[in-house]
Amino acid sequence: xxxxxxxxxxxxxxxxxxxxxxxxxxxxxxxxxxxxxxxxxxxxxxxxxxxxxxxxxxxxxxxxxxxxxxxxxxxxxxxxxxxxxxxxxxxxxxxxxxxxxxxxxxxxxxxxxxxxxxxxxxxxxxxxxxxxxxxxxxxxxxxxxxxxxxxxxxxxxxxxxxxxxxxxxxxxxxxxxxxxxxxxxxxxxxxxxxxxxxxxxxxxxxxxxxxxxxxxxxxxxxxxxxxxxxxxxxxxxxxxxxxxxxxxxxxxxxxxxxxxxxxxxxxxxxxxxxxxxxxxxxxxxxxxxxxxxxxxxxxxxxxxxxxxxxxxxxxxxxxxxxxxxxxxxxxxxxxxxxxxxxxxxxxxxxxxxxxxxxxxxxxxxxxxxxxxxxxxxxxxxxx
Amino acid sequence: xxxxxxxxxxxxxxxxxxxxxxxxxxxxxxxxxxxxxxxxxxxxxxxxxxxxxxxxxxxxxxxxxxxxxxxxxxxxxxxxxxxxxxxxxxxxxxxxxxxxxxxxxxxxxxxxxxxxxxxxxxxxxxxxxxxxxxxxxxxxxxxxxxxxxxxxxxxxxxxxxxxxxxxxxxxxxxxxxxxxxxxxxxxxxxxxxxxxxxxxxxxxxxxxxxxxxxxxxxxxxxxxxxxxxxxxxxxxxxxxxxxxxxxxxxxxxxxxxxxxxxxxxxxxxxxxxxxxxxxxxxxxxxxxxxxxxxxxxxxxxxxxxxxxxxxxxxxxxxxxxxxxxxxxxxxxxxxxxxxxxxxxxxxxxxxxxxxxxxxxxxxxxxxxxxxxxxxxx
Numbered sequence: 109x110x111x112x113x114x115x116x117x118x119x120x121x122x123x124x125x126x127x128x129x130x131x132x133x134x135x136x137x138x139x140x141x142x143x144x145x146x147x148x149x150x151x152x153x154x155x156x157x158x159x160x161x162x163x164x165x166x167x168x169x170x171x172x173x174x175x176x177x178x179x180x181x182x183x184x185x186x187x188x189x190x191x192x193x194x195x196x197x198x199x200x201x202x203x204x205x206x207x208x209x210x211x212x213x214x215x216x217x218x219x220x221x222x223x224x225x226x227x228x229x230x231x232x233x234x235x236x237x238x239x240x241x242x243x244x245x246x247x248x249x250x251x252x253x254x255x256x257x258x259x260x261x262x263x264x265x266x267x268x269x270x271x272x273x274x275x276x277x278x279x280x281x282x283x284x285x286x287x288x289x290x291x292x293x294x295x296x297x298x299x300x301x302x303x304x305x306x307x308x309x310x311x312x313x314x315x316x317x318x319x320x321x322x323x324x325x326x327x328x329x330x331x332x333x334x335x336x337x338x339x340x341x342x343x344x345x346x347x348x349x350x351x352x353x354x355x356x357x358x359x360x361x362x363x364x365x366x367x368x369x370x371x372x373x374x375x376x377x378x379x380x381x382x383x384x385x386x387x388x389x390x391x392x393x394x395x396x397x398x399x400x401x402x403x404x405x406x407x408x409x410x411x412x413x414x415x416x417x418x419x420x421x422x423x424x425x426x427x428x429x430x431x432x433x434x435x436x437x438x439x440x441x442x443x444x445x446x447x448x449x450x451x452x453x454x455x456x457x458x459x460x461x462x463x464x465x466x467x468x469x470x471x472x473x474x475x476x477x478x479x480x481x482x483x484x485x486x487x488x489x490x491x
Numbered sequence: 492x493x494x495x496x497x498x499x500x501x502x503x504x505x506x507x508x509x510x511x512x513x514x515x516x517x518x519x520x521x522x523x524x525x526x527x528x529x530x531x532x533x534x535x536x537x538x539x540x541x542x543x544x545x546x547x548x549x550x551x552x553x554x555x556x557x558x559x560x561x562x563x564x565x566x567x568x569x570x571x572x573x574x575x576x577x578x579x580x581x582x583x584x585x586x587x588x589x590x591x592x593x594x595x596x597x598x599x600x601x602x603x604x605x606x607x608x609x610x611x612x613x614x615x616x617x618x619x620x621x622x623x624x625x626x627x628x629x630x631x632x633x634x635x636x637x638x639x640x641x642x643x644x645x646x647x648x649x650x651x652x653x654x655x656x657x658x659x660x661x662x663x664x665x666x667x668x669x670x671x672x673x674x675x676x677x678x679x680x681x682x683x684x685x686x687x688x689x690x691x692x693x694x695x696x697x698x699x700x701x702x703x704x705x706x707x708x709x710x711x712x713x714x715x716x717x718x719x720x721x722x723x724x725x726x727x728x729x730x731x732x733x734x735x736x737x738x739x740x741x742x743x744x745x746x747x748x749x750x751x752x753x754x755x756x757x758x759x760x761x762x763x764x765x766x767x768x769x770x771x772x773x774x775x776x777x778x779x780x781x782x783x784x785x786x787x788x789x790x791x792x793x794x795x796x797x798x799x800x801x802x803x804x805x806x807x808x809x810x811x812x813x814x815x816x817x818x819x820x821x822x823x824x825x826x827x828x829x830x831x832x833x834x835x836x837x838x839x840x841x842x843x844x845x846x847x848x849x850x851x852x853x854x855x856x857x858x859x860x861x862x863x864x865x866x867x868x
Contacts, residue, residue, distance in 0.1 A: 133785045140789060148797045150807045151535070151619040157806075172656065198663060200840060201826075213656075222653040231662035232833045234670045235535045235619075236804050241660045242626040248658045249633055255655040256637070260644060278601040278643050280636040281608050284625050287582060289615035292622050317781050325700065401513070404780045405693045409517035412689065416521075417528055425802070426533040427620055429541070435532040449585065456616040463583050 112336055116344025120318060124348065134314075138306045138356045142299065142363045149298045149425070153239040156181050157203045161188040166214030171254075172225065175247040176207060182243070198230050205229050205240055220259060288371075288456045296371065299364045300455040301424045304448050306360055307383065308390045308418070311353040313411050315394030319345055320407040338487045346391045353390070357383055364455075373458025382450045382468055388475025389443040396482040399489050422448045443478075446471045492715050500712070500720025504694065508724060515728075518690060522682040522732045523739065529678050530671050530744040535802075537623040543570035543578045543587045552598035556609070556635055560591065565627045582614045589613055589624055601639055664833040672747065675740045676832040677801040679733065680824045683763050684795040686732050690725050691770030692780075692787035695863075699778040714863035718856075722767050729763045740832075749835030758831075758845065762824040765852035766791060772859040795821035823847045 125131055158176060162169050176182045185203055188194035194206040208226040216223040227244045231237040260277060289296045322328040331341065361379075364370040393414060401407040420426065421435070422444035428436055439445050446467040453459045461468060508515055542560060546553050560566045569587060570577060581587030590612035594600075600607040611628045615621045698704040707717065737755075740746045770787055777783040797803060798812065799821040805813055816822050823844040830836040830844075838845070 127779075133782060137785060137789055141793070144793060144797055144812075147812045148808050149803055151803065152622070152807055153804070154807055199834060199836060217655045220653065222655065222657055224657040224659055226659045226661060229660060229662045230664065232664050232673050232829050233800075233804060234673055235802075237662055238536075239623065239626075241662070242623070242630070244660065245630065245658055246626070248656055249630070252655050253633070253637075259655070260640070263644075278604050278636075278639050279606045280601070280632055280639065281606050282611060282629060282632045283608060284611040284613060284628065286613045286615035286621060286625070289618055289621070292615050292618040294618040297616055297618050313781075313785075321781070403511070403514075404784075405690075405697070406511070406513050406517070408693070408780075408784050409514055409521070409689060412685075413517060413521060413524065417524060420528050420533060426535060427537075427617060429539065430534050430536060431532050452616060453583075453585075457583055459583050 109337070109340055113340045113344045113347070116336070116341065117347050120344060120348040121351075124314075124318075124352075134310070134352055134356065135359070138310065138360055139363065141306060142302050142360050143367070145302045146295055146299045146364070146368045150294050151235060151425075152292070152294050153236050153243070154181065155183050156205060156240050156243060157185050158182045159186050159188050159194065159197050159203045159206045160184065161190075161194050161206055161208045163211045164209050164213035168214030168217055168255075169209045172209060172213075172248070172251045173207070175251045176244075179243065179247055182247070194228060198228060201230065203230075204236070205244060207244070217255060295368055296456060297452065298424070299368050299370050300451045301422075301448055303357055303360045303364070304386075304422065304444055304451055305419055305424070307353050307357050307386060308444065309415060310356050311349045311387060311390040312394040312397070312415065313408070314349040314352065315346055315391055316397040316401070316407045316411055317404055318349070319395070319398035320401055320404050324403050339483070342395065342483055342486055346395065349394070350384075350387050350391060353387055354380075354383070370455060372455055374454030375460055378460050379451065379454045382447065382454075382464075382471065385468065385471045385475050386443060386447040388479045389471070392475065392479035392482040395479070395486050399482070399485050418442055418444050421445070424448060443471055443474045446474075492713060492719075496712055496716045497720050497723075500717055501723050504721050504724035505727075507694075508728065518686055518728055519732065519735065522686065522736050525678060525682055525685075526675065526736060526739045526744075529674050530739070533674075534670050535619065536670055537620050537627075538565050539567040540565055540588050540620075540624045540627070541569045541581075541586060542566045542589045542591060543573035543581055544568055545573045545575065545578060545590065545592045547595040548593050548597040550598035552601060553593045556593065556597075556632075557591070559631055559635055563627070563631060565624075578612060582612075585614070587614070588617075588620065589628065591628075604643065671744055672833065673829060674802065675744050675746045676828040677799070677825045679736045679740070679759070679828055680762065680799065680821045681792070681795050681801060682732055682736055683729055683759065683824075684766050684821055685792045686729050687725065687763060687766035688770045688773075688787040688791040689784065690728065691721070691767050692774045692783040694721050694725070695771060695774035696778055696780045696783045700780055714860050718768075718771060718859055718863055721771065722764075725767055725770075726760075726763060729767065730760070733759050733763070746832060748832055750831030751837065754837065754841075755828075755831050758824065758827045758848065761845070761848045761852055762820060765820055765848060765855050768852065768855040768859045772855060772862055775859065775862045791821075794819040798822065799825050801825055820848060820851045 124134070160173055160176070162173065177184050188197055188206055194208065197203045197206060206228040208228065210223060213223045225248055227241065229237050229241055257277075286292060322331065365372055397407055397410050397414070401410055421428070421431075421439045421442050423439070428439050428445065431439070450464050450467050450471070453464055544557050544560070546557060557568070561568050566589070570581060573581070573590065578587060578590035582590070592610035592612065594608045594610075597607045597609075609632055611625065613621045613625055695704075698707060741748055769791060773787050773790070774783045777786060794816070795801070798805070798816040798819045801821070805816055805822070808816070827841050827844050830841050
């Protein structure tokens with residue numbers, strides 16, 4: 109039996125590796141995906157393009173503008189002379205935000221009254237817009253804090269009879285400590301996640317297609333007349349792609365560490381072990397797809413139909429915590445979710461089996477169930 | 492080019508599509524699936540941040556600050572009586588994202604007019620959530636500090652001071668900042684690209700793999716006829732997907748539509764045409780369904796998803812990636828879509844994007860026809 113399995117594995121590997129283009133599809137997409145994801149997938153907002161519309165032109169209004177230009181987030185691109193020009197800048201997408209300071213701004217604040225600052229934002233990308241609005245509110249809050257303190261001190265000094273002594277005012281200092289990723293680079297969060305995606309895509313599609321291709325071009329009948337048993341065929345068709353999946357994950361991990369300097373704080377062996385458990389699910393899904401499709405086109409479309417939601421509901425970009433409750437329940441059935449948590453935990457937090465055992469256990473159980481039920485279905489189809 | 496031969500190919504391809512109900516169903520179901528996922532389930536908005544509170548002070552004052560957190564919709568206190576070890580553990584298990592530590596003499600220091608300290612411990616592994624969360628914490632604590640100061644002043648007999656500058660933030664085009672309002676229009680581009688690439692990348696390669704290409708070549712069929720015949724069949728399917736997406740976007744997700752439908756139809760047709768030609772080009776060159784599928788996903792779906800400004804803004808990417816994104820047609824189409832849907836802009840602003848789509852479609856069409864020249868190698 110092992111001899112026959114070995115022969116199929118050898119045939120499969122040879123068939124895949126012989127064609128230089130197919131060889132490329134095993135190496136190029138993982139590399140390209142890692143690079144594109146690493147560089148492109150970034151939700152940070154670093155350079156907000158800003159225009160000011162300063163109708164006051166006083167010392168105070170310049171103080172406020174300095175709070176913006178002094179912040180690392182804003183780049184001052186220009187000035188708008190009137191509302192129309194400001195609107196136009198945003199319509200064309202030349203700037204992300206316009207700060208509008210009204211006439212008599214400095215004078216009003218000088219008389220200890222309240223003036224108002226308007227911030228116009230391009231809200232078409234709501235994520236960016238809400239981050240920018242926070243930055244802007246922060247800059248204005250800092251301005252307020254400074255001005256208010258000055259005003260309070262003026263009053264307090266005026267109140268004391270013993271001369272210009274400042275009275276102490278209570279204050280709260282906020283120290284924020286960010287763990288695991290102090291610079292808050294989203295790359296550190298996303299690149300390890302790419303590993304999950306690539307293992308799934310490569311193993312699932314290659315397994316499904318290698319079987320369906322035999323059906324489509326009619327070589328399946330030839331295999332059936334040989335003494336090869338279904339279980340042997342199945343193992344022979346999955347082992348090579350498990351190997352390819354492993355090789356690709358080593359490749360992606362190497363890229364993550366060398367090119368993107370993602371920290372790796374956990375245990376590599378533990379990661380490899382969980383990757384093997386995860387492979388059970390993806391190979392099983394690949395087998396399952398091969399039983400329900402007749403042509404490669406069907407298999408590919410079905411694969412997409414499986415892969416896309418699995419990926420989207422894995423917590424890769426969109427936090428599971430924010431999804432509607434019923435969708436959160438659905439994600440409990442998604443093996444990617446668990447492997448994603450494991451991969452990120454191992455890379456960034458350096459945690460191991462002591463914390464991640466529930467994920468490992470679920471992943472193992474799911475893998476076995478998916479693989480065995482697909483195998484049974486595959487077996488029945490062939491008989 | 493003969494009309495009769497074109498129609499024959501169109502018929503043949505149409506029949507292929509109709510005869511494979513599973514693929515046809517998928518071609519219509521995949522857009523629906525993506526729309527439902529993105530419109531309903533996926534959001535980048537951050538709220539209910541799981542928070543652990545370690546209050547070492549246990550006074551009226553510290554509880555007041557904690558209640559502010561408990562009352563905000565952005566925070567959800569999951570561990571009201573935490574300590575450093577339990578915060579550490581909660582963060583490792585991802586059940587806690589924010590640890591709030593209030594120092595021992597918090598109330599005493601504030602009463603004495605000193606500076607009291609509050610510590611925010613954040614799990615930074617999800618950097619987007621962490622940076623938004625840190626902004627919320629800062630706003631809340633600063634607001635509370637200002638209030639405490641005001642009360643102290645009142646006690647000293649000094650009247651209330653007004654905030655010098657009142658912040659009015661006006662968000663244009665998407666005033667309630669719903670992520671679906673910018674994701675769903677952009678998704679139309681992703682869907683069209685995906686369907687076009689997935690279907691056409693297979694359609695010539697399949698003829699090669701099954702050996703029917705030789706039969707086609709032995710007929711008097713010209714490359715342009717073959718190309719347009721196949722293309723038209725998938726064009727109909729793509730436009731059907733476009734209509735489905737539009738109905739779902741407007742009917743189910745209430746995405747605002749402020750621009751012109753005619754402009755939307757023209758730009759979609761132009762974009763779809765270019766995308767279909769690209770798929771046929773790949774299919775002709777690669778001659779294998781597996782390869783054509785993988786390469787087309789890699790060169791069309793992935794860039795449409797990642798390098799187009801669909802979710803991830805282009806301004807943050809490194810210079811070289813930004814330059815690459817300039818040749819991604821989806822980038823221009825998404826700008827058009829967001830302009831039409833959210834801003835209601837027209838040709839006067841969007842003409843450069845249109846021009847690019849036109850040039851792209853022309854170049855890819857020329858490439859595809861060139862490669863389709865009948866040769867049996």
